[in-house]
Amino acid sequence: MGKTYVVFQLDTEDFINRVTDEILIELAKIFNKHGIRVTFAIVGEKARVFEKRMRTDVIRFLKEHDVAYQSNLHSVHPVITEYVNGLGWNEGVKEVIKRESEGIVDIAKIFGKRPKAFIQPGGSWAPQTVYAMRRMGIKVYANGIFKGGPFWYCGALGVRYTIHFREDIAHLDNYLERVKEEFKAQYSNLKEKGGIIIILFHPCTLVTKEFWDTLNFAKGVNSSKITYSSLYPEEEVKAKLRNLDKLIQFIKEHDVEFVTLSELYDLFEYSSKASFTMEEVKSIAEHFAEELKYFKLKGRYVSPAEGFYVLSSLLNSYYLNGKLPEVVKCIDILGPTQRPMALDGKVVLPLLEFLKKVCEVKLYIDAVNTIPHEVEIKGRKAGPGDFMKAMASVCLKLIEGDYISEVTVEPFRQVPELDFDLEERVKRGWKWGIFPEGFEAPSVLELTILQSWTLKPAVLGP
Numbered sequence: 261m262g263k264t265y266v267v268f269q270l271d272t273e274d275f276i277n278r279v280t281d282e283i284l285i286e287l288a289k290i291f292n293k294h295g296i297r298v299t300f301a302i303v304g305e306k307a308r309v310f311e312k313r314m315r316t317d318v319i320r321f322l323k324e325h326d327v328a329y330q331s332n333l334h335s336v337h338p339v340i341t342e343y344v345n346g347l348g349w350n351e352g353v354k355e356v357i358k359r360e361s362e363g364i365v366d367i368a369k370i371f372g373k374r375p376k377a378f379i380q381p382g383g384s385w386a387p388q389t390v391y392a393m394r395r396m397g398i399k400v401y402a403n404g405i406f407k408g409g410p411f412w413y414c415g416a417l418g419v420r421y422t423i424h425f426r427e428d429i430a431h432l433d434n435y436l437e438r439v440k441e442e443f444k445a446q447y448s449n450l451k452e453k454g455g456i457i458i459i460l461f462h463p464c465t466l467v468t469k470e471f472w473d474t475l476n477f478a479k480g481v482n483s484s485k486i487t488y489s490s491l492y493p494e495e496e497v498k499a500k501l502r503n504l505d506k507l508i509q510f511i512k513e514h515d516v517e518f519v520t521l522s523e524l525y526d527l528f529e530y531s532s533k534a535s536f537t538m539e540e541v542k543s544i545a546e547h548f549a550e551e552l553k554y555f556k557l558k559g560r561y562v563s564p565a566e567g568f569y570v571l572s573s574l575l576n577s578y579y580l581n582g583k584l585p586e587v588v589k590c591i592d593i594l595g596p597t598q599r600p601m602a603l604d605g606k607v608v609l610p611l612l613e614f615l616k617k618v619c620e621v622k623l624y625i626d627a628v629n630t631i632p633h634e635v636e637i638k639g640r641k642a643g644p645g646d647f648m649k650a651m652a653s654v655c656l657k658l659i660e661g662d663y664i665s666e667v668t669v670e671p672f673r674q675v676p677e678l679d680f681d682l683e684e685r686v687k688r689g690w691k692w693g694i695f696p697e698g699f700e701a702p703s704v705l706e707l708t709i710l711q712s713w714t715l716k717p718a719v720l721g722p
Contacts, residue, residue, distance in 0.1 A: 262454020266516045268298035273334050274464035274472040275306040283463050288321035294508050297325050299521040301379035304332035304363025307370045326520030329375035332363030335473035335694045337482050344386040345701040349597035352388035376522035380404045383692030387708045390414045399525045405685040410718040415592045417525050421460035431499035466500050480696030529721035535587040542659050549652035552673040554716040561716040564676045571651040576622040579615035595713025596633035600643035600674035607637050607669045614667040643674040676712045
């Protein structure tokens with residue numbers, strides 16, 4: 261029997277309508293009654309207006325729960341994708357850290373604890389955000405491109421909500437029955453293997469009929485005049501809270517454990533810090549000699565980036581020590597951060613020359629924690645996929661004791677193969693109503709695809 265974990269994710273973002281502060285206390289009281297800690301995903305500006313409005317009562321209630329970070333300004337332009345678009349990898353990471361550190365620090369000061377999870381605001385995806393947040397100690401990334409996950413991506417745990425508790429119709433009894441059925445279906449599917457169910461809703465739209473940001477920041481424009489949302493009748497709001505209370509009670513009747521987004525990181529086993537035996541390295545080499553795709557090895561997944569590092573480590577050790585190591589350690593590295601250069605035709609070189617080149621590549625990776633986008637061989641440039649396939653073939657022959665005099669490097673894939681359309685998932689976010697009409701972010705798309713070298717499914721630990 262697998263363990264089923266349930267997370268309540270409350271996106272707490274409306275810093276314009278004061279009435280959305282009060283509902284947070286009512287929600288906290290409901291979850292407190294049930295003895296459940298939930299995740300309040302708070303925008304930096306929302307936290308600051310709590311202080312400006314002297315809502316110490318709201319702060320006190322939320323401090324009892326998990327406080328996550330949902331960007332500094334959410335939908336105020338430029339949003340994350342807008343200010344990162346057109347920047348390279350390192351420049352984008354630095355820009356995210358520069359612009360988002362204020363919100364993280366303010367939340368830490370106001371609530372007395374650093375956030376450990378980040379929730380993407382709307383469709384504002386950029387892969388540099390995942391890595392920047394991880395560098396700032398935030399290792400869980402919620403929403404984004406991770407539908408069907410959870411996944412590891414750039415060393416962070418990527419998750420996405422599985423149930424949206426519909427705030428607009430939550431007062432209807434027939435909707436309560438529908439959401440119960442939705443939960444039952446997901447619970448039944450996870451009962452044997454285990455997994456997570458993440459229930460998302462926005463406290464603000466339990467009270468307001470229109471989203472605060474749609475009224476003030478739509479189509480790429482920061483409105484010069486604040487527009488306030490219209491409100492639902494008080495009795496309707498109370499009915500929504502009653503149905504939420506009933507839903508929580510219904511979920512508690514199942515064999516589940518309630519956790520927060522911040523607690524998810526420790527529940528999943530991240531294998532990049534592991535060591536691999538020669539038998540396991542052989543399996544890795546066999547796979548990547550044929551495919552550039554993550555694969556399952558004895559209950560855990562190996563990403564292409566991990567495979568690249570493991571193979572280069574084995575060959576590095578063989579060249580420097582004259583023998584194969586007993587185990588090969590793996591570290592966390594990024595995929596290439598520039599468009600790979602595909603090799604034009606085959607290149608043949610002596611084994612020792614190839615092994616020396618592997619050592620140079622390994623030294624580069626250890627210095628910058630990034631797979632190179634190109635490797636120069638005999639005056640020609642090979643892509644990381646080409647080089648990895650050659651490394652895999654050489655590792656196999658060495659492990660099997662075959663004689664090798666020369667190595668052939670030939671064209672191969674440069675971007676990992678996935679079971680889903682990553683490009684479609686990124687482009688879907690560009691339809692977010694906060695972006696200008698026809699918005700595109702080609703550099704964000706390219707870097708997202710390049711970092712799919714790091715992507716692999718996340719597996720619950722024992």
